[in-house]
Amino acid sequence: MAKKLGKLNPFKRNYKKNDTPDVPTFKQNLQACRFVDAGKQLIIREDRLFALKQEGIGSKMKLVEEEEDSESRLAKDYEDLVELVMRTLENSLDLQSDEEQEVLRDAVHAVLLEEEQDARWEAFQEKGRPSWRPRRCKQNHEALLERLVHRRMEEAELDSSVEMDSSIHQSITRKAKRLKKDLLKVVTWVRSCYPEHENVCQFYATLYHNTFSAKLREVAEYTLCDEDCTLLLQWVNQEYPNILSVRQIKEVIDHTKLDPLLPEDMITPLEKQFLTSKKMEVSTHLRKILDREETAWKQGALPQLRDQVYCCLQAIDVIQCFHGHVEDTQKMLGDETKARNITCQMNNFLKDYKIFHAKVIKSRQTNTEAVLMVNLSFLIQCRDYITKNAHLFPEEVKTxxxxxxxxxxxxxxxxxxxxMHKELKDLYRKVGSYDWLKDSHGVCEELLAKLERHIQKFNNLDKMCCQELLGGMHKEFLAEYVRKMMKQKIKLSNKDQQQMAASELCLNSERIHTCLTAAGSNMDWLKDILPKLAELLKLQDPDSIKLELVNLMRVCPDLSDRHISAWLKLKGNLSTLDRRKIRESVTCSQDQINEKSDSLQFSRRFFSIVRIK
Incomplete structure (x- = not known):
């Protein structure tokens, strides 16, 4: 036994019997809350008692009795110290002064001192240790803080000025407020009382997190109404992360080391319930907007004018409603991809809107044109919204x-x-005729004058919608003009006629382009169509005609063999053989052009709407 105990030599200290230093007693230190000094005094006594045992001095009964009395007193003193230290630790979150903070700091270091003393005894068998070793003060300290956090969360009171109908909402909110307030106390008051390596802020955060998580899990086990389901998700994905993002907290707590507030098997059904509810909500709101528009149309109401422009209220309402719900869902679920689950409601809404749109087109009501103008504005704004926010939509839904x-x-x-074509039908007949050849300027002016009167009805359209509508009309008007020219009502039998016709085509092109772009069309590229067709009339050399046709195909990749054939037949002095060779040569070049053409060129499709027999 003596051999085993010899390992404790580092504990042995030399003491002088008559040494009475002028220092406070243990009880004085305890009363003054000098816990470290008091603890050191007990450790010295503990070491001395162990040293007496080691030296074998306790062979006489009297010394044994004194020794037993000393151990008993020492054990009692340890109990008094630990009790007061733990009581101090229990008040860790109630500090209000620097003095109280200093007492807590001393209590913490006393715990760590006791932990060190436990470690010194670890190498010895239980029989060779004092009966109170190990004291496990640190372990008891952590358990005490866990009980402290649990009690404070349970006793947290709600601000009476905040009104909440749901008892679940009240319970969660008061606990969350307590959590945030206490973590800020830990950061402000408690943190400096612990050594940095103890990472006390992370420890407290874990305790509060686990307690708060337990409450949410308890709530999630029940069948919840949609409001409480939303509340839980809001705390998991918004409110609680906001607490952890508070600057003072964020700087000292690693949130990635905290477990999820709710496990996956609890989150999934909550998300499913929320998405189902959200889909119904979006569908209901969009349906109300459509019902409102349909009712107004049936009653013959005209769209509202604001600054002499039709106000497209349904575009504002639909986009705001839809985007707002998608954003809310994204925030609520903390995941953009999950929010895509509700975007199918836009698809369903547009299917219903298509039915309404078809009814308006077929109707003969006095407000049909005005309603269709506003509908067009709505469609364009929706298209632009979906295009700009394509990331919100699954590919299939977007398509x-x-x-x-x-x-x-x-x-x-x-x-x-x-x-437009109906109103201009009689005037279109003159294009490409001998009357046109004699006075193309007069025919063109007459056409444009009637066209201008027709497009005045679009003055109340917003700029974006007007650009798109008039751009389409610009293209259709020019296509009909070219189609009439290709009907071959005239034969340009010689070079002079062809050059004169080419010159008139160029002048007409300029007039048409000026008229429609001034009205609002943004189809600037259409200005090249007639001049390039005119150039084909001017040229006499077949090889030059081939080159010019290739240039035209680069501008309009949808120029077909039938269009080429129809246009070349206007040249009365071009032989059938030359026309065939030109067409064959151009056809070979067309495949190469299509391979090299970019998406912009393919979007400029013009001749596909020039319908010829």
Whole structure:
């Protein structure tokens, strides 16, 4: 036994029997809350008692009795010290002064001192240690703080000035407020009382996090109404992360080391319930907007004018409603991809809108044109919104939505362009005729004068919608002009006639382009169509004609063999053999041009709407 105990030599200290230093007693230190000094005194006594045992001095009964009495007193003193230290630690979050903070700091270091003393005894068997070793003060300290946090969270009171109907909302909110307030206390008051390596802020954060998490899990186990389901998700993905993002807290706490507030098997059904509710909410709101528009149309109401421009209220309402719900869902679920689950409601809404749109087009009500103008503005704004926010939509939903919008936009534009063609039908007949050849300027002016009167009805359209509608009309008007020229009502039998016709085409092109761009069209590239066709009439050399046709195909890749054939037949002095050779040569070049053409060139499709037999 003596051999084993010999390992404790580092504990042995030399003491003088008559040494009575002028220092406070243990009880005085304890009363003054000098816990470290008091603890050191106890450790010295503990070491002395162990040293007496080691030296074998306790062989006489009297010394044994004194020794036992000393151990008993020492154990009692340790209990008094630990009790007061733990009581101090229990008040860690109630500090209000620097003096109280200093007492807590001393209590913490006393715990760490006791932990060091426990470590010194670890190498010895239980029989060779004092009966109170190990004291496990640090472990008890951590357990005490855990109980402290739990009690404070349970006793947290709600601000009486805040009104909340749900008891769940009240319970979660008061705990969250307590959590935030106490973590800020830890950062401000408690943190400096612990050595940095103890990372006390992270320890407290974990305790509060686990307690708060336990409350949310308890709530999530029940079948919740939609409001409480939303509340839970809001705390998990918004409110609680906001607390951890407070600057003072964020600087000292690593939130990545905290477990999820709710496990996946609890979050998934909550998200599913929330998404189902959100889809219904979006669908209901969008349906109300559509019902409102349909009712107003049936009642013959005209769209509102604001600064002499039709105000497209449905575009504002639909986009704000939809985007607001998507953003809310994204924030609520903390994941953009999950928010895409509700974007299918836009697809469903547009399908319903298409039915309404078709009814308006077929109707003969006095407000039909005005309603279709506003509808066109709505369709364009929706298209631009989806295009700019494509990341919010699954690819399939985005494609379906844009397809629906394109179909409705084209139908609206067709409604207006077909009306334009009806009004200009009689004047179109003169284009490409001998009357046109004699006075193309007069024919063109007459056409444009009537066209200008027709497009005055679009003065109340907003700029963006006007650009798109008049751009389409510009293209349709010019296509009809070219189609009439290709009907071969005239034969330009010689060079002089061809040059004169080419010159008139160029002048007409300039007049048409000036008229429609002034009205609002942004189809600037259309100004090159007639001049390039005119150049084909002027040229006499077949090889030069081939080159010019290739240039035209670069501008308009949809120029077909039938168009080329129809236009070249205007040249009465071009032989059938030359026309065939030109067409064959150009056809070979067309494939190469299409391979090299970029997306912009392919978007400039003009001749595909020039319908010839």
């Amino acid at each position: 379906d939505c844009l397809s629906l919008l394109t179909t409705m936009t084209e139908r609206s534009q067709h409604y207006f362009t077909s009306n």
